[in-house]
Amino acid sequence: MTSSTYSLGIDIGGTFTDIVVYAHETGRAVSHKELTTPAAPHKGVLAGVSRLFQREGLDYACVTRVIHATTLFTNALIERKGARTGLITTAGFRDTLEMAREHKYELYDLHIELPKALVPRHLRLEAAERIGPDGSVLTPLDEAGLLAAADQLVAEGLQSIAIVFLHAYANPVHELRARELIAARHPGLFVSISSEVSPQIREYERSVTTVANAYVKPLADGYLDLMSEQIRGLGITAPLFMMLSNGGLTHVEEAKRVPIQLLESGPAAGALAGAFFGERSGIEDVLAFDMGGTTAKLAIVDGGEPLIAHQFEASREKRLTEGSGLPISISTIELIEIGAGGGSLAQLDAMGLLKVGPESAASDPGPVCYGRGGKQPTVTDANLILGFLDPEGFAGGTITLDTAAAEAAMAPMAAQAGVSVPELAWGIHSIVNENMAGAARVHVAERGHNAARFSMLLTGGGGPLHGCEVARRLGTLKVVCPPGAGVASALGLLMAPARVDRMATVARRLSRIDWAELDAAFAVLEQDALGVIAATLSDRSQPARIVRSADLRFVGQGFEVVTELPAGPYDAGTARAVVEAFDSLYLKTFTQTPPKGEVEIVNIRVAVSAQASASKLDAGAAAAPAAGQAVASSRRRIWVGAHKRYEEVPVFQREALPVGFEIAGPAIVQEASSTLVLPAGSLTRVDGSGSLIVDLTNSIQKDASTAQHKNKASEATERDKQCA
Known part of the structure; x- marks a missing residue:
């Protein structure tokens, strides 16, 4: 890989640290997954960066910018550390x-x-x-x-x-x-x-x-200073930028000033990647599904833009229960935690029912098959037993998985449940999928959407493993798996704009607003935000984009609807435009409006963003080879859920698939950072951008037909019993 300038993305997750280097002149991206080192996260980063640069023959001096996301501060809240x-x-x-x-x-x-x-x-x-x-x-x-x-x-x-x-x-x-x-x-x-x-x-x-x-704050201050120092120690002189929860990036000093903005930085990058790869494939409405080793997240991308929320919950007492956490009032890409990750632990409860998660083996000790001291079966162990994972090629060959150890750990639980080890593994896999699909179904419906009109875009090491099954349960007919799906969140860092959100409380009825005064209040917020943007970017590709909005409600209501406002300047005639925008959004959100009452502004907000020249990724990055023929590199026994048995299926290497190539499921598509499991009845095509487009129509119809056939057979059996 040769180029004069690189961008480096570093995403520290609960299990793996993902490293991506993007070459601006060639549009090529290379990546590496390194096990996270929770006690000293920077050590995993340094090891991963060193291995990737050595493997690819890269020059540290050619790096022009470094963008970083981490779960460190979220974990500090959760673990009270x-x-x-x-x-x-x-x-x-x-x-x-x-x-x-x-x-x-x-x-x-x-x-x-x-x-x-x-x-x-x-x-x-x-x-x-x-x-x-x-x-x-x-x-x-x-x-x-x-x-x-x-x-x-x-x-x-x-x-x-x-x-x-x-x-x-x-x-x-x-x-x-x-x-x-x-x-x-x-x-x-x-x-x-x-x-x-x-x-x-x-x-x-x-x-x-x-x-x-x-x-x-003390943790962030020390960590960011240490990370900056360690990166410079490698010979990288480029500035370090931090990913924010709102999907933008900022410079280190701003991140140290208000580190609470960094809590959801990694998952936000996954949502940006979902929007980016969806656009490349001509798809604007996407459910960005990112499943890693510890957690899974889902973000709604509507019309090409991820939804933004202005509050989320951290450190929940019950992980998936809304209202059980600490309300944090920051701007963030709206995400829902919809289940578990590859390290989620499986167990039988007091009633003998199979439960999966939320406890996780994380990276230390990790799943049993990692051979690092894990004893309790996990989702990754189940996927290995089912044949979905290559024991020798997992995480780009950086970890060799022990299938025998996974089976031995699962055998006592299978015996207690009265099923075979593969059946128990399929049960673990299915329960995780249903948990995630159920949470996603509610989340999408609560936002007034129907999951069937979206395509599901898969990222993270576990996204391609589970995504097709989760999509089938949601009734989503199309799945998109981008190149390098396992490290797509780290790649999402490289396409993030600089972004600053500012807000202030007004708390006034529209009838009592001095519009010139309101315009001046917005201007103060905008100037503050533009100052941070200027300190963050020295190479803007275009002028900053400014979006004004306000938290509006009918007088007497307890909560607000965040409504985008005209750009300004404002005068007395602005009131009508504001009310119309609020009424329209209120109707879309709640399907009806109350008897007309007076509207009041509670808070005003500005979002200022600017794209760096270096953040414009080439649409040809990691694209597929030109049209041609491809053959399966091997065959592997995997558990085919629709048939409830092991079958030999073709295994394709992702990088060898040309544009236009089609694959009929069941099959496996394998690359260094992830494995895509294609169910029976699915049809997959490689599009012009290199993404795999999976059509699940026949797969879902086949499931429905099978269920209908089973119901009729059951009814006939019952009639025979009654006649006898």
Whole structure:
């Protein structure tokens, strides 16, 4: 691989760290999967980068930019391994974190576990001050009391403090002064203020978000400094950029300032890859399904754009139950965690029923077949027994899988269940697929969509293994598997634009809006965002794109609908356009509008994005060879679910498949980073961009026909019994 300039993408997942290098002159991408090193994530990165560059003969000096995503900060919240953090808040509001919303996510559970506050009560202190909802100073800040509280927290050995004062979104003067005083008294202390992290109404959500930012800030600061240093140590002088949850990238200093923006960075890159590869294949409506070794995620790409949400839940008490986590108020590509990953553990419960996940073997010790100390069967062990994985070629040949060990680990469970080992393995595979399909079905329906109108695009090491079966259960007839699907999230990093989201609370009825004043408020947010964009990119390919939106609701409602607004400037005539946009979106979301009432703006938002010249990936990257013939490289015994038995099927090497080539399932398509399992009755074609387009129409119809035949046979048997 020769080129004068490269982009390097690094995505640290729960099980594997994916490394991708893209050559700008040739449009070629090469990749490597390295086992994640949880105790020191940078070690896995350095090992993976070194191996890839050595294998491909690449020059570190030719790298012009590095983009990075990591699950480190999400895991710190989940595992409660962040910094010891304190909170200073307005007198009388010490218990906001525990009072929360007084909402039970499972109404009839008498033993319900509510999300635990990141800061225990004895580390939550108060300061005398008060800002009114209109921004007026009602009680001046007691500076001596503030410093006494800070001194007390420092004496407890804390590294980080969150400052959340009442109505600071309306006037940050007290929070800014508090940070200034604490920084002068305790220079080494990390301080997060709510008016910068989450400047919006709703005291609980604002408090949780600011505290979470403070909780991961020391970790982020040290990690990002270390990663920058280690990358430079390899001889890479290019700047390091971080992927944000909103699908954009930013420079390291901005990421260190508000690291809570990084929580969903890896899955967001997967959604971008889904949109990119869908567009390459002429498909705008995509369900981007990304399944790795630890978790699986799904994002809806509607009209070529991933959906954006402005709040998500972290550190859930019940992993797949909405309302059981900490509400984090940041802009993020809307994702749903829809199941488990390859490392998810299988077990029989007290009733003898087979359960899979959510506990995972992750990368350490990993599945039994990795030979790294795992004892309990996992989804990967099941897939190996079913013949879906090549023991010698797994993860590009970096790991040799032990089939005998997987079978030995599964045998006691199979005996207890009264089935054979392959039948139990197929049960594990099927349960995971149904869990993911069920969650995806609800998620898509709740957004007002029908899954059948989408195509499913598969990424991640496990996406191609499970995707066709998940799509069949959803009723989705078309599946797209892009080149390098197993490392597509890392490739998604390289196509991300720089993006900055800013917001402010207005909380005013439209009838009372001064439109010139509102326009000026938007302009302030835009200038702030453009400053960050300028500091991030030096090689814009085009002017920055600015999108204005607002959180709107009918007066008296408790929650808002985020509605895109005209670009401005605004005047009195703007009100009608705003109401029309809100009515249209409200009707699309809820299918009906309430009796007409007055509309109010709660928050205003701007999203500013700009594409770097280097982020324009060539549509020919990793494309298939020219049209021609291909033959199966081998044959392998796999379990064919439709026939409930092992069968020998052809195995094709992905890189040898030419444009236009067709494959009838059942079959296997194998590449270094992933394996695509094609079910019986499916028909797959290689399109012009190198993606595999799988048509499941005959497969689904065959399943329906088989089920109908079985029902008729059962009815006939029952009639015979009655006659006898």
